[in-house]
Amino acid sequence: MNSTALWYATRASGLMALVLLTITMVLGLTTTTRARARNWPGFAQQEIHRRISMLAVVFLGLHVLTSVLDTYVNIGWVSVVVPFTSHYSSFWVGIGAVALDLMLAVFVTSLLRSRMRPSTWRAVHWLAYLSWPVALAHSYGMGTDSSESWVIALGVACTLAVVAALVWRVGAAGRQWEARRAHASVNEAPPKHLALTPMRDRSGARRV
Amino acid sequence: MIRIVIDPVACDAYGYCAELLPEAITLDEWGYPIVDGAPLPADLVEVARRAARDCPRRAIALRERKGGSS
Amino acid sequence: MLAVSSVSETRPTTCRYRLLGHPTDLAGHVETLGPVPLPGARDRDWREAFVSGLEASGLSGRGGAGFPAAIKLAVTHAGGRGGTVVVNAMEGEPASDKDKLLLIRSPHLVLDGAQLLAAAGEARRIVVCVPEESEHAAAAVSAAIAERAGTSHSPISEVLVRPPDRYVAGEESALAEWLASGRSLPTFRPDKGTPLRIGRRPALVHNAETLAHVAMLARTGPAAFRAHGVVEDPGTCLVTISGSVEHPGVVEIDRGTPLLDVASRATPLGRPQALLVGGYGGAWVGPAHFTTPYASLSLRAVGATAGVGIVVVLGPETCGLTETARVVHYLAGQSAGQCGPCVYGLPAIADDLARLARGQVDPSLQARLDRRVRQVDGRGACRHPDGAASLVRSALAVFADDLRDHLRGTPCAHWDRTTVLRFPAPRPLARA
Numbered sequence: 175m176n177s178t179a180l181w182y183a184t185r186a187s188g189l190m191a192l193v194l195l196t197i198t199m200v201l202g203l204t205t206t207t208r209a210r211a212r213n214w215p216g217f218a219q220q221e222i223h224r225r226i227s228m229l230a231v232v233f234l235g236l237h238v239l240t241s242v243l244d245t246y247v248n249i250g251w252v253s254v255v256v257p258f259t260s261h262y263s264s265f266w267v268g269i270g271a272v273a274l275d276l277m278l279a280v281f282v283t284s285l286l287r288s289r290m291r292p293s294t295w296r297a298v299h300w301l302a303y304l305s306w307p308v309a310l311a312h313s314y315g316m317g318t319d320s321s322e323s324w325v326i327a328l329g330v331a332c333t334l335a336v337v338a339a340l341v342w343r344v345g346a347a348g349r350q351w352e353a354r355r356a357h358a359s360v361n362e363a364p365p366k367h368l369a370l371t372p373m374r375d376r377s378g379a380r381r382v
Numbered sequence: 383m384i385r386i387v388i389d390p391v392a393c394d395a396y397g398y399c400a401e402l403l404p405e406a407i408t409l410d411e412w413g414y415p416i417v418d419g420a421p422l423p424a425d426l427v428e429v430a431r432r433a434a435r436d437c438p439r440r441a442i443a444l445r446e447r448k449g450g451s452s
Numbered sequence: 453m454l455a456v457s458s459v460s461e462t463r464p465t466t467c468r469y470r471l472l473g474h475p476t477d478l479a480g481h482v483e484t485l486g487p488v489p490l491p492g493a494r495d496r497d498w499r500e501a502f503v504s505g506l507e508a509s510g511l512s513g514r515g516g517a518g519f520p521a522a523i524k525l526a527v528t529h530a531g532g533r534g535g536t537v538v539v540n541a542m543e544g545e546p547a548s549d550k551d552k553l554l555l556i557r558s559p560h561l562v563l564d565g566a567q568l569l570a571a572a573g574e575a576r577r578i579v580v581c582v583p584e585e586s587e588h589a590a591a592a593v594s595a596a597i598a599e600r601a602g603t604s605h606s607p608i609s610e611v612l613v614r615p616p617d618r619y620v621a622g623e624e625s626a627l628a629e630w631l632a633s634g635r636s637l638p639t640f641r642p643d644k645g646t647p648l649r650i651g652r653r654p655a656l657v658h659n660a661e662t663l664a665h666v667a668m669l670a671r672t673g674p675a676a677f678r679a680h681g682v683v684e685d686p687g688t689c690l691v692t693i694s695g696s697v698e699h700p701g702v703v704e705i706d707r708g709t710p711l712l713d714v715a716s717r718a719t720p721l722g723r724p725q726a727l728l729v730g731g732y733g734g735a736w737v738g739p740a741h742f743t744t745p746y747a748s749l750s751l752r753a754v755g756a757t758a759g760v761g762i763v764v765v766l767g768p769e770t771c772g773l774t775e776t777a778r779v780v781h782y783l784a785g786q787s788a789g790q791c792g793p794c795v796y797g798l799p800a801i802a803d804d805l806a807r808l809a810r811g812q813v814d815p816s817l818q819a820r821l822d823r824r825v826r827q828v829d830g831r832g833a834c835r836h837p838d839g840a841a842s843l844v845r846s847a848l849a850v851f852a853d854d855l856r857d858h859l860r861g862t863p864c865a866h867w868d869r870t871t872v873l874r875f876p877a878p879r880p881l882a883r884a
Contacts, residue, residue: 207394207413217398217436292392292440354795364781365806367868368774389640390791391833410827414792445642 180244185318187236189328192313194230195277196332198223199306203339206346224284231281234274266315273312276305306336383421384444386430390414392441399433399442406430421447469676469688471664472557472704476592478599481560488564488605489670490571502572502670509674510686511666515540515622515659516731516760517835518748519644521666524656525573531647531654533574537566537608538631538657541582541589542615542622545731546782546875547762550690550702551660552589555582558664559596563610565663568670570608573656578610581627583617585876590614617876619732619786623834624648624657626788631655637788638834661690661761682708685747689761693718695728695872696767705746705761712742715765726766726850730759732779732873733839735846736772755846759839764872771867773854776847777805782875783840794837797828801844808855811863818859821848 201223205216238254241247249267253260255275258268283290283298310329319325386406388399395413406426407415422430427444434442475481491498507522528535539562543551554562566578580597582590593612600606613631620626621636628648630636647654658666665687669677678686685707691714694700698719705714711727727737729746735756737744744750748758766772784798804821807813821844829841848855854864 207396215401216396217401220398220436220438288435288440292438364778367810368778368781368806387642389833390793390831391637391640393792395792410793410797410831411824412792412796414796414831416827416831 177244177246180240181246183240184237184244187233187240188313189319189325191230191233191237192309192332193328194226194233195306195309196335198227198230199302200335200339201226202302203336203343206343206350227281227284231277234277238274263316266312269308269315270312273305273309276301276308280305383447384427384430385419385421385447386417387443387445388415388417389441389443392439394439394441396438399437402429402433402436407433469668469672469680470704471554471561471661471668471688471690472702474558474561476557476559478560478596478603478605481558482605485561485668485671488567488667490567490604490607499572502568505670505674506572506666509669509677511662511669511677512685512748513659514661514665514689514761515624516545516733517624518758521658521662524658525569527645528647528654528656529573531649532652534576535573535647535654535656536631536650537570537573537575537578538624538627538655539563539566539578539580539660539663540622540624540627540657541580541586541593541660542617542627543583543586543760544617544619544622544786545733545760545762546619547692547694547728547731547764547873548760549692550761552582552586553702554660554664554690555589556592559592560600560605561664561667562660563596563600563606563663564667564670565658565665566610567606567608568666569656569658569663573654575608575656578606578608579631580610580612581615581631582612583621584614585617619783620788620834620836623836625834627657628655637790638832638836640833680706682745682747682750684749685758689746691746691761691763693763693765694874695763695765696721696724696770697765707758708745708747708750710743710745711737711763714746715763718765720765720767722767724765725768725770726772728764728766728775729762730757731762731839732783733836733843734759734762735842736766736776736850737846738850755842755849757842766872769866770870770872771809771854771864772847772851773805773858773863774809774867775871775873776843776851777802777809778871778873778875779843780805780840783836783843787836788834791832791837793828793831797824797831798837798840800824801828801840805844808858809863809867811858811861811867813859813861 201219205220205223241249242251242254247262249260249262253267253271255271257271257275258264260267279298280302283295287295310332314320314329393414397409397413399415400407400409403426406422407417410416430444434444474484503522503525506525511521512518513521513524541551541555563578569575570578580593582593590612597610597612600610615621615627615630615636618636620638621630623638625641625648626636626638628650629639632650648657649655665677681687688704688706690702690704692702693715697715698721700718703714703717711729715724715727726739727742729735729737729751737754737756741754744754746758751758766775780798781802784802787794787798789795801821801824804817804824808817808821825841825844828837830838857864
């Protein structure tokens with residue numbers, strides 16, 4: 175296949191994967207328990223989050239395939255998954271491999287979710303938080319289109335979206351923590367009007 | 383008779399189950415699911431299985447239980 | 453001094469079945485009651501005979517749940533050998549002293565019961581759980597274990613442990629969980645047909661008093677046990693009586709004794725306004741039902757439960773609604789923190805009750821209270837919220853006259869004076 179065509183395909187699918195990954199992150203970050211409005215379709219949101227993440231993986235696959243098949247640059251299959259082993263631009267391809275490994279871990283564990291302990295799945299899923307900035311770094315570090323203004327704008331938009339979602343998530347978690355703490359106040363002594371004088375306190379005799 | 387059983391320790395009030403099965407599950411004022419323990423009508427069993435599979439905390443189980451009080 | 457009565461008064465019997473009043477030391481215990489009837493080396497029929505004796509007795513747990521002892525043994529034994537028998541003396545109910553007293557006065561009876569169940573269930577160790585705060589009971593158990601160690605009275609090893617003292621720490625799955633992982637958290641058990649486990653081995657958790665009964669009726673035979681009590685709830689039990697009484701303490705009664713008769717043993721100061729039966733997770737009983745027998749079905753018929761053997765007498769000078777508000781505040785703070793309806797529901801109910809006590813009412817309070825009580829009932833992993841729900845429901849029924857006044861914003865004259873209830877000091881909660 176024409177090397178230039180492959181090259182365009184690699185860049186296009188890569189950017190597409192980044193955008194889809196960003197949307198996945200935003201949908202994931204804004205999933206919370208109890209903190210959302212009662213009529214918000216949380217289940218639907220989770221479903222869309224899942225499907226978009228699968229779409230991101232498809233584009234990631236295309237991105238990897240086209241870059242390996244492209245004979246103009248030397249990127250072997252191994253360096254797709256093993257970071258920093260590529261002959262071409264080993265550092266930035268390596269960063270890409272790191273992002274891919276992380277995404278793969280999240281993807282595979284999610285497919286096998288029902289077969290593992292929920293805490294294991296959740297721990298691996300947190301790796302997603304790492305995969306997004308690494309993917310972003312890879313996109314810009316590779317350098318090919320980084321000076322194009324629309325590409326820069328895309329990067330800024332993605333970053334703003336994730337940051338906004340993150341801020342919201344932290345706020346929601348804080349609100350939830352506050353709500354729980356309000357209820358924990360019952361651990362303290364009862365309200366003043368309920369702190370009554372015990373009648374004929376024989377507690378000394380009763381302590382056994 | 384298939385009934386929905388919710389593990390209250392695992393449940394974290396995501397509310398997806400109530401979204402999928404409003405006929406059988408309602409949420410209390412704090413967002414936690416209320417099930418009445420009655421057997422599920424046959425047409426809801428498939429959706430209930432979906433809800434059980436997709437609960438983020440795996441807090442829903444479908445139990446086969448003989449009729450009468452549990 | 454604790455008032456202790458060890459003679460049951462209802463029915464004259466030739467067989468002296470009682471838990472208290474025996475010698476405390478091992479030698480005296482063996483001399484008076486005989487050695488614990490454990491199986492001999494080649495005794496093949498022993499287990500079958502023991503199990504059928506336990507079944508015939510109809511003994512049910514004295515720790516609050518009232519589950520039949522024979523069934524629990526069968527379920528746990530089916531879960532495998534080499535398990536643990538756990539002596540539950542946690543006694544989380546603040547109004548109860550019977551288990552601590554039993555360990556101080558008749559520790560060998562409790563330990564004998566554990567040995568018998570361990571032999572029947574092929575367990576390999578016995579763990580006695582006495583809370584951190586109970587120094588006297590712990591000392592008594594230590595001494596008793598030391599007396600028996602290495603003798604034929606304790607073929608299976610006995611060890612004392614001291615879990616932290618919280619209301620739910622005595623719930624049997626929370627206790628098993630503490631032994632397994634160090635955290636007193638109840639587990640969700642929809643199916644009581646599978647045994648509790650510590651690690652992979654089964655655990656048989658029994659209230660200390662239940663074990664004392666096992667040891668007694670193994671010696672006297674089930675007929676002597678059934679000679680007391682009533683058909684649906686046989687035998688005797690220990691009841692802690694407190695509140696507006698002259699002689700608070702622990703008494704030994706026949707199951708089925710009318711409530712007021714039980715309360716009379718402690719000499720109430722004046723005519724009781726109500727009786728709190730079964731514990732803080734139990735229910736109030738009003739004067740209309742003071743003749744109700746202290747037995748499981750009879751109490752259930754009047755909206756109460758036998759629970760743990762507890763009767764708190766509420767005299768005329770205290771407000772039942774305020775007392776209930778205090779209890780629910782306490783119960784809310786004792787939640788293990790695992791289940792939403794309990795974590796959020798109990799404090800909400802406590803809040804509403806506090807306002808009700810004060811007469812600081814809004815028009816939706818009663819409906820809200822009713823709804824919340826209905827919503828927390830049965831929706832936790834353990835029965836903690838159920839107990840609170842039953843207490844509140846009974847309070848609203850028994851103190852209906854006061855309720856009317858409080859709802860009108862005019863609480864009864866003595867609502868903020870004295871209390872007959874006591875609570876342990878508040879302490880931080882080991883969160884889930």
